[in-house]
Every structure is written in structure tokens, then in C-alpha cells.
Amino acid sequence: MRKKRVKVNFGNLLIFIVVIGLFTYGGIYVYNNFISDDTGNSNDKNSILNNNNEDKKVNKKLKELGYSNNDIEKLENNLSSEDIDKINEKYDNLVELSSVKYFHIENIERYQNLSDNSSYDAEEIVMRVNTQIDRDFYTDVKIVDDPNDPFVLVNKYYEVPQDYEPSDLVSVGNGQKMRSEAAEYVNKLIKDINADGLYLQAQSGFRSIDLQTRLYNNYVARDGVEEADTYSARPGSSEHHTGLAIDLSHDGTLEESFENTKQFDWLQKNAHKYGLILRYPKDKVYMTGYMYEPWHYRYVGVEVATLIKNEGITFEEYCVKYKGLY
Numbered sequence: 001m002r003k004k005r006v007k008v009n010f011g012n013l014l015i016f017i018v019v020i021g022l023f024t025y026g027g028i029y030v031y032n033n034f035i036s037d038d039t040g041n042s043n044d045k046n047s048i049l050n051n052n053n054e055d056k057k058v059n060k061k062l063k064e065l066g067y068s069n070n071d072i073e074k075l076e077n078n079l080s081s082e083d084i085d086k087i088n089e090k091y092d093n094l095v096e097l098s099s100v101k102y103f104h105i106e107n108i109e110r111y112q113n114l115s116d117n118s119s120y121d122a123e124e125i126v127m128r129v130n131t132q133i134d135r136d137f138y139t140d141v142k143i144v145d146d147p148n149d150p151f152v153l154v155n156k157y158y159e160v161p162q163d164y165e166p167s168d169l170v171s172v173g174n175g176q177k178m179r180s181e182a183a184e185y186v187n188k189l190i191k192d193i194n195a196d197g198l199y200l201q202a203q204s205g206f207r208s209i210d211l212q213t214r215l216y217n218n219y220v221a222r223d224g225v226e227e228a229d230t231y232s233a234r235p236g237s238s239e240h241h242t243g244l245a246i247d248l249s250h251d252g253t254l255e256e257s258f259e260n261t262k263q264f265d266w267l268q269k270n271a272h273k274y275g276l277i278l279r280y281p282k283d284k285v286y287m288t289g290y291m292y293e294p295w296h297y298r299y300v301g302v303e304v305a306t307l308i309k310n311e312g313i314t315f316e317e318y319c320v321k322y323k324g325l326y
């Protein structure tokens, strides 16, 4: 019988040695960087101890600010450690306020301020501050990031750039204009309500900055700034500037009495099916900044319009609850 010869292939041996070397080096690297702590003692127990020390640091800070242990426990449930890092004083209602879903630590001064000066509950305080209405209308007005966003919020705190004009304006009704998707739905709505024997027309759609400026200035000349502001937007702050708003009329006028028409009843039942919401409801003047306008509708798409109708909220509240506005 022939003995099997053991062949040593030096090429393979070299690869083997290199691989073992890499494993060893890798092991030491992982040990030094991820397992070992700075004292050189390395084990899992120390990592756990370190985490506990972190927690104790946070506790200590809140404790020094004067929060009770009970409050600290709740605050740690409500807030991230980054949020807690941003707290530098003791706020009386922080526990209650921070339990609200839409709470943002960045607004804490304003939440606390409104809390001190009103009897609203925490939920209402967070909503009012996040929608900005704790400030007077037209205070600290911001220009929206993307005026083309179909869900853009334009009101007395958020305006579109003065030179903005939607690129997809098309005809709606007789001679008005809206952005194409909105126009498609509004045209369909007018056709369908007419088919039900009710006359309705598109009274006012997209308005350029020049038109809005002329309108607003005329109203101010007639009624003064304070009154004009209750029914007309300052240039840049008009929802009509977005190309997503439409005023609907049964007789060519825009009057509150429109709410008594069959057309309005029909809209109450059906507008959401065409992606439209009643933008300035009667009971939300304090939030929208506009008097009740039963004729003014905003296109937001069928899904969002249905949600807003079902929840009975304004577009501002929708933005806080579903778009993270604060």
C-alpha cells in the first residue's frame, strides 16, 4: 500500500496565516473600541453601569432644577433625553404639557406662558401654540418652504413667496383658474350639483399677487385695516394665491346667507368627495383668522378632505396632528 503523501501548498498556507492574522487583529479592534471601557476593564457589566450613570446624570439635572422624583419619572416617559437636555428651568406644568402628543420642547416657553394666562387644558394649549394662534395674526410670518406642496398651509402666519405662481393653472367654471387637479374635481362637482338641479358657479379661484394687492388695498381704504383683515388676506397670505382655493356661489354673490341654500346643504354632504373642505368654519374664526365663509373651499384631495370632515377639524389642526406642524 502506498502511503498518501501530504502535500503542503505554500500558497494556501500563506492565505491561511493572513486570514488568522486578520481575525486576531479584528478581535482586538472590536475589544478596544466597543467592549473595553476607558479604564481598560472590559465586560458587559461595566456597559450597563455606564448607562445607569447616564440616567443618573439626567435625573440629577432635573432634580437640581427642582423637579420631584415623581415628576422626573413622568418626564422621562414623556420626553427623549435630547428634549430633557434642552430644559434649563422648572416649568410648573411641564409634566402635563409634555404628555400631549404634539408637544415640542422648543415651544415650552410659549406653552407655559399660555398656560399661566388661560384656563385651557394642556391639549388645547399645545394645539394653540403649534398653530401659532397664541400670537397675534400676522406676527412672525414665515414664507412657506414649498408653495407647490398640495398640502401647503397658507394663513396669517404662513405666506407664499410674493412672486409665486402655480405652473399648472387651468380653467375652472367660467373663466376662473385653479391648479389642474383641483380644477378637475371642482369642474366635476359643478357638473354633478347642476345634474341635481342646483345652480352653482366658480366665483373666484387663483388670484395673482397684483390682484390680491388691489383687492386688499381697496378694502383697507373702505373699511380700515382691522376690519379688512377679518375678510381679506394681505398679499401673499391668501389661499387663493395657491391655486387650491375656490369661492362658490349660487347667484354671483358671496354672502353668509349662502349657508341657507340647498347648494350649501349639498356641499356640506358632498364637498369632501371632491377633495374640498370648508376652510373657514363658523366656530373656528379664532383659529383661521377669517370670518365664517360658507362659500370658500380648499382642495386637499379626497382622502384628507374626508378625514378633516370626519374629525371636524380645521386645516390648521390637521397640519398639527398629521404633518407635525409646530
Ligand SMILES: [Zn+2]
Pocket: 204, 240, 245, 246, 247, 295, 296, 297
Ligand atoms: Zn375665498
